[in-house]
Amino acid sequence: MEPKFQVLEKREDSIKFLVEGIDVPFANAMRRTILSEVPTFAIDEVEFFENDSALFDEIIAHRLAMIPLTTPLDRFSLDSLELDDYTVTLSLEAEGSGIVYSGDIKSDDEGVKPANPDIPIVKLANGQRVSFNAYAKLGRGKDHAKWQPGFVYYKYLTKVHVSKEVPDWEELKTLAEKRGLIVEETEEELIITTTRPFYLPRKFDGFKKDKITEEVVPDTFVFTVETNGELPVEEIVATALKILMRKSDRFINELHKLAE
Numbered sequence: 001m002e003p004k005f006q007v008l009e010k011r012e013d014s015i016k017f018l019v020e021g022i023d024v025p026f027a028n029a030m031r032r033t034i035l036s037e038v039p040t041f042a043i044d045e046v047e048f049f050e051n052d053s054a055l056f057d058e059i060i061a062h063r064l065a066m067i068p069l070t071t072p073l074d075r076f077s078l079d080s081l082e083l084d085d086y087t088v089t090l091s092l093e094a095e096g097s098g099i100v101y102s103g104d105i106k107s108d109d110e111g112v113k114p115a116n117p118d119i120p121i122v123k124l125a126n127g128q129r130v131s132f133n134a135y136a137k138l139g140r141g142k143d144h145a146k147w148q149p150g151f152v153y154y155k156y157l158t159k160v161h162v163s164k165e166v167p168d169w170e171e172l173k174t175l176a177e178k179r180g181l182i183v184e185e186t187e188e189e190l191i192i193t194t195t196r197p198f199y200l201p202r203k204f205d206g207f208k209k210d211k212i213t214e215e216v217v218p219d220t221f222v223f224t225v226e227t228n229g230e231l232p233v234e235e236i237v238a239t240a241l242k243i244l245m246r247k248s249d250r251f252i253n254e255l256h257k258l259a260e
Contacts, residue, residue, distance in 0.1 A: 008195050014226040015233045018157065018195065020219065027154055027221045033240040034152045036142035039076075039083055040230040041069040041112050043090065043146075045135045052128040053096075060122055064134050065146045067102050067119050068228040072111040073239060076138065083138045088112040090134040096124025105134070112136060115229025149236050150227040157220040160198065162190040163211040172200070195222055 002021055009016040019027070046061040053060070069088075076084045088109045094100045103117025122130060141148035162169050164187075173190055175198075176183045182193040192198060204212060227233040 008222070013229070013233065014224065015237065016196070016222065016224045017237075019221050019223060022221065023219055027223075029244060030223075030240060031152050031154060033244045034150070034225060034236060035148055037140055037243045038149045038231070038236055038239050039073070039138045039140055040071045040147050040149045041088060041136045041138055042144070043067065043069070043134045043136045044139065047133045047135075048131070049133075050129050050131040053122045053124055053130050055122050060130070060132075061134075063121055065144075067105075067121075068115040068230045069112050069136055070115050071138075071149075071230045073231065073235065075111065083140075086138065088136045090136060091132070092121075092134075093131045094124065094129065096128040097126040099123045100130060148228070149230050150225060150233070152223065152225045154221045154223045155194075155197070157217040157222050158194045159215045159217060160190075160192040160194060160200075161213045161215060162192065163207075164189060166204065166207050166211045168203070172204070175201075 004020040006018040006020075007015065008018055022030075043061075043064045046057070046064055048057045048060075051057055051060065076086065088107060090105050090107045090113075092100070092105045094104055100121045100123075101117060102114035102119035102121060104121075105114055107113040124130065139147035162172050166172075169190060172192070173183055173185070176190075176192045179196060179198060181195060181198060184191040184193075200208070200212065225233055225237055227236055231239070
């Protein structure tokens, strides 16, 4: 069965979509590829010229490394196994008093800069100064969490069957509709499709596995992907699928060579 994708919900920083026709190993491979293989820019080295703040150089460097940087993937050759050797220099000079934010950092590449200008880096007292050059490069989440483009999780698509013999079953219908879930109704039961988590109130616990049952829809999963800001969320998913396909092709080619 050819996989089918359906977007359920799209926001500026997240996307929820349904995938039909895949199994658990493929679903987990896609999750791991998004977290570990999609390249992004992150600060990897910091050269301090002056730091009179209350924080050690190492602490500020760590905070800088965790600031998401916009990543123009279309400008780089992103083979699934190789990354371009390209370094971006970001610099900052600040004097107190006041809080130094990520938006105060200047980049020598307009395409690579802090995705969020409001991340605090260090608080300076009156007369204190901080000055540094930071060097960002492309990397992958499998090497360090600072290169992860975001967060991803998935769940089985399930259907909750609620017998109308259950007292107050109308309450579950109202709750499901408020959650934006698909609710089907027959003469005997409600069928709630859980495209997002749906938790039954505790008063219904005694009816589980008897009057209230859960059906797992085979080979169908609901994915939620959130971006840190380095990449648009659709680009994260598209790049991960491209990398997964390239790795699969490479693996198949190697098997063919062994069979010759």
